[in-house]
Amino acid sequence: MTASSKPTAHTADREIVTTRDFDAPRELVFAAWTDVKHVSNWWGPNGFTTTTHRMDVRPGGEWRFVMHGPDGTDYQNKITYIEVARPERLVYTHGGEVELEPVDFHTTVTFTEVNGKTRVTMRAVFPSAEERDRVAREYGAVEGGQQTLARLAEHLAQSTSGAADRTIVSTRLIEAPQERAFQAFANPDQLKHWWGPSGFVNTIEKFELYPGGEWRLIMHGPDGTDYHNENVFTEVTVPERVAFEHREPVHRFKMEMTFAPAGAHTQLTWRMVFESATEFARVKDFIIPANEQNFDRLAAHLAAL
CATH class of the missing domain: 3.30.530.20 (START domain)
Known part of the structure; x- marks a missing residue:
């Protein structure tokens, strides 16, 4: 050095x-x-x-x-x-x-x-x-x-x-208190309005926010393509942390979401660990900007409440 x-x-x-x-x-x-x-x-x-x-x-x-x-x-x-x-x-x-x-x-x-x-x-x-x-x-x-x-x-x-060669970490300071930021995810009536990259809309078919509970949704892409998603929650600590396994479609990964209080705001961090370094390399150029768009949509949703 x-x-x-x-x-x-x-x-x-x-x-x-x-x-x-x-x-x-x-x-x-x-x-x-x-x-x-x-x-x-x-x-x-x-x-x-x-x-x-x-x-x-x-x-x-x-x-x-x-x-x-x-x-x-x-x-x-x-x-x-x-x-x-x-x-x-x-x-x-x-x-x-x-x-x-x-x-x-x-x-x-x-x-x-x-x-x-x-x-x-x-x-x-x-x-x-x-x-x-x-x-x-x-x-x-x-x-x-x-x-x-x-x-x-x-x-x-x-x-x-550990899994550094197959992990994506995205973080954003959300201008809302911890409980409010957490509820934007925990409440499916809110979640459907902001989940996913720009241009996507959601149909949430099942949302069981407890360990072992299922989360099924269809993400409707701006080009008309439907993406069926299946997730299983592995940890839920209100209002601090949610973890789930994403099992369908295409790529599989584990997601950890943390909601850390930062004064009157919330530091939201997503940590995604993919099954393999090969899969990580294939999707990272899409996932990284998509996560930022997701944060933008969440911020806009909370600002409008």
């Missing part, structure tokens, strides 16, 4: 660039940056822990969090996302408010596949060379970046022992 300052000529003297290769698939590495369940396990230099109050990974969305230092000091942070290109690139700004740590910078994080591994490059651009040097000196930003990526490597090493 290297930490340096050598990108473009006009900003080279005010940048900190940190790079590391990870022995993990790019989708998983990207998810580690955008899923609260992942990021709380590795973010920050050695000895730090992180409490996330809000994480909305989309352009204009915010990640508000507190970094707890090993000496007991709390550091208030805010990141505002400018660009989210899953799973290739994140662009965000840090800081911007009086009550936050006095550190402002613009960061681009790239995720590149290199010889079966994932190369992460963090490029932080500061307002001036003097500010870059101050942050490096007072906050140990260069060493901190190295330690942070080393902690990510440790976290990914633990994660890749």
Whole structure:
């Protein structure tokens, strides 16, 4: 891993660039940056822990969090996302408010596949060379970046022992309290109005929201095609979590949906584990944007209530 300052000529003297290769698939590495369940396990230099109050990974969305230092000091942070290109690139700004740590910078994080591994490059651009040097000196930003990526490597090493090469993680901050967001799924009269990608409508034939219960529905595509779906619930914890097995049609997967309170809002996370890496590779380019469309429809449904 290297930490340096050598990108473009006009900003080279005010940048900190940190790079590391990870022995993990790019989708998983990207998810580690955008899923609260992942990021709380590795973010920050050695000895730090992180409490996330809000994480909305989309352009204009915010990640508000507190970094707890090993000496007991709390550091208030805010990141505002400018660009989210899953799973290739994140662009965000840090800081911007009086009550936050006095550190402002613009960061681009790239995720590149290199010889079966994932190369992460963090490029932080500061307002001036003097500010870059101050942050490096007072906050140990260069060493901190190295330690942070080393902690990510440790976290990914633990994660890749399971189903990482066949897992899709999608997350969205929903602007509704936990109970209300959960009921939008738990109530089939609501669920039918927003489930599925853009243009789909639903006929729910059976919905038994308890472990072992069945969920049968027909998704009517915008081209007139009907898709019959059969699911069996494996876990239901109101209003926090639902898990089910999707058995029909075509592809089979297990879905875990978590509804985590985030102040007055809800962090909704979907974790889909497919039966094989081959099946995952076949459907991921459709499923990832489809999940985002599904979140858009849910947000619009809740806003209209």
